[in-house]
Each structure stands twice: as C-alpha cells, then as structure tokens.
Amino acid sequence: MDNAREFKSPKLEGACSIHGITPKWRPIGRKHYGGHIERLIGTMMTSHVQFLPGTTMSNVIARGKIESEKDAVLTISEFTKWFAGEVEIYNYKEHSALRCPPSEMWEKSFTSPTGLITQPTIITDPFKFRLDFMPEKRRQIHPVGVKLFLRKYWSPELKNLIGMRNVVIKYDPYALYTVWARVGKEYIELHFSDLTHEDFSYEEYLIEGATKRLSKPRTMRPGTVLIRDKNEEIVEEAKKTTKKSKKNEQAIKAYAKHTLNQHFGSQKISIGNPSSDIDFSKAPDIYEIEDE
Structure with a gap:
C-alpha cells in the first residue's frame, strides 16, 4: 500500500490484526514499487472515467469549457456500480503486456506445473x-x-x-x-x-x-443587535486612539532624530567678560588722517 493516511489508520490496522494480515507499505520515495497500480489507475481514468458526463478531466486546461457540475448525472452509488462493472470488463479482456486476460494470469499464478490448483486462504465468514x-x-x-x-x-x-x-x-x-x-x-x-x-x-x-x-433562519433580537453595534463602535474608537498615539510617538522620534542631526547640544557657550581697564566715561580720542 502507499503511505496515504487512510492506509495507516488505527481502524485499518486493527482490522488487519483481527484477521492475521500484516500491512506492508511502499518505501517512501520509491514510486516504482506501485508502478503497476499507478498504470492501472491511469488506464481507467484516461480510457473510461474521463469519458463520463461531468468529468473534471486531469487538470483545468484539459477540462476547458466543460461544465462538470452541470453535466454530471451519476451519484456516488451509481458511479461505484459502474466502476465495478468496468473493472470486471478489464479483468476478462486481453491485456497488451500480459498477452492474456488478467483473470487468466491470476489462475496461472495459483496453478502448479503439474496442474494442481492451490487457492489463496479462504475467508470462512x-x-x-x-x-x-x-x-x-x-x-x-x-x-x-x-x-x-x-x-x-x-x-x-x-x-x-x-x-x-x-x-x-x-x-x-x-x-x-x-x-x-x-x-x-x-x-x-x-x-x-x-x-x-x-x-x-x-x-x-x-x-x-x-x-x-x-x-436555518439567522435572526437576532433587537437588544443583541444594539450590543453588536456598540461593540463595533468600541473597536473603531480604539483604532482611532491607537492611530493617534502612534502618530504622536512617531513625531517625537522624528523631532529627536532631527535635533541630533543638527548637532544641537545641551552645553552652554561662555562669553568672556570685557576688559576692566577701559573707561567708557571719557570722550574718545580723535586722530587726524593725512590724505595721500
């Protein structure tokens, strides 16, 4: 079996245990272990299932303009019966690789060279x-x-x-x-x-x-509607408050960054005191300037 979840469920393993069946799973990453099954599935899909009305084909491109839901006519129960019939037809039709029907090859696998038929274990119930x-x-x-x-x-x-x-x-x-x-x-x-x-x-x-x-009708009593509207108002108001708070925080950070870039510091610039030997109460001396 492959490693799908349904093949590793406790229910399946429990049923196998009851009847002495040992489950064996395909090694992960070794697709060739299930090549014959994958080929059979591909044959059934491309030669049979995809010709049914309502088929979804193998992908969107292959489906084209087919309206699967509109064209579908079979229920799951009807499809199951149809598919079982197709399997039986396949089982008794000559296989190109086996050069005989699969049913005949099955019988040969349980027939000894002397012609003695050994059946698989028979289920009593x-x-x-x-x-x-x-x-x-x-x-x-x-x-x-x-x-x-x-x-x-x-x-x-x-x-x-x-x-x-x-x-x-x-x-x-x-x-x-x-x-x-x-x-x-x-x-x-x-x-x-x-x-x-x-x-x-x-x-x-x-x-x-x-x-x-x-x-099912979905109705609310008037009081519930009012509570819902009030809750929506609370959320919207909280959004506005949070948005305003974030804007203020961003403005403070931007101003601090601008101040730092302008090299504004907190140190004070000291200005020296004027010389005390100058008497500002006296009139200034006037000097004559000779013209050249």
Whole structure:
C-alpha cells in the first residue's frame, strides 16, 4: 500500500490484526514499487472515467469549457456500480503486456506445473470480514437505541446493553438503513427505529445536514443587535486612539532624530567678560588722517 493516511489508520490496522494480515507499505520515495497500480489507475481514468458526463478531466486546461457540475448525472452509488462493472470488463479482456486476460494470469499464478490448483486462504465468514473493514463510529446505547446519522437504530438484543458506552458501530456508506453494533466478537444488526424512514447513503446524509444548516433562519433580537453595534463602535474608537498615539510617538522620534542631526547640544557657550581697564566715561580720542 502507499503511505496515504487512510492506509495507516488505527481502524485499518486493527482490522488487519483481527484477521492475521500484516500491512506492508511502499518505501517512501520509491514510486516504482506501485508502478503497476499507478498504470492501472491511469488506464481507467484516461480510457473510461474521463469519458463520463461531468468529468473534471486531469487538470483545468484539459477540462476547458466543460461544465462538470452541470453535466454530471451519476451519484456516488451509481458511479461505484459502474466502476465495478468496468473493472470486471478489464479483468476478462486481453491485456497488451500480459498477452492474456488478467483473470487468466491470476489462475496461472495459483496453478502448479503439474496442474494442481492451490487457492489463496479462504475467508470462512466473508460478511464478518467485510464488516471488520467497514467505517465505524463509537456510540452509547440509550433506552431508545443508538443515535447515529440523525436517526435512531434499535434491536431487541439491545435491551440488556442499555447504558453501555463507547460501542463500535459499523456502517455501510452506501446503505445506512442497517448498522451493526460490535459487542465482544459478535455483531448485532440494528435497523431504523422509525420504519417509515427510507434507506439513504452517507452522501445523502451529508447533503441533508448541509441543507438544514443553510435553511436555518439567522435572526437576532433587537437588544443583541444594539450590543453588536456598540461593540463595533468600541473597536473603531480604539483604532482611532491607537492611530493617534502612534502618530504622536512617531513625531517625537522624528523631532529627536532631527535635533541630533543638527548637532544641537545641551552645553552652554561662555562669553568672556570685557576688559576692566577701559573707561567708557571719557570722550574718545580723535586722530587726524593725512590724505595721500
């Protein structure tokens, strides 16, 4: 397996442990370990999936003017059935590299030179094996049953288990009418408490929840609106005060820098006292100047 998160989840590793399966992951940075799988995915995408109405193609440039959401016609459930059919067709169609159908090569790999067929390990309980690898939730068992996917599930076998917490509930994403509670090593089958509810998928459950959230009215009582407006005024006033304070601080720093650049100092310049031997009370002496 590659190193995707879903292949390293505790749930998957737990299910593998139950059935004696040892997970092996592709070495990081060694893409050639999964080359045959990557090639198969590429073949299925370019030769099959990208011809479906609503395809998004491999990138925006390849998609061009295709309106994927407008053209799409298959639900996830329908697409799953279609894809399973395409895989079966691929399995019984001659492969260009193998020069025979993949199904035939599979049979050869389990056939000895003497013609003896050795089958892989057979799963004794296929349904339980499938359940072990299904997605799961953990819930408490209430007097009304198990609450899950906006529904209530019940079975008479839950009567003696009311109050039990952290119970593993397995579910099939494509059919939520039935879920299974794991108690010990066994599974208890649960169905809708309200038998008038129709079966639905996990995809439809997500859509239902999103629709309810979008359609929920969003109203405020008048008092709440006034408080919100007052809070906005507080924030705006704080912005103005902070802005003014920052401007004053910048002005002080600019003035200090200007003063420093002009070499203004705090030292005083001392001026000498006039000579005391001059008598300013006497008239000045007048000298005659000869013309040349």
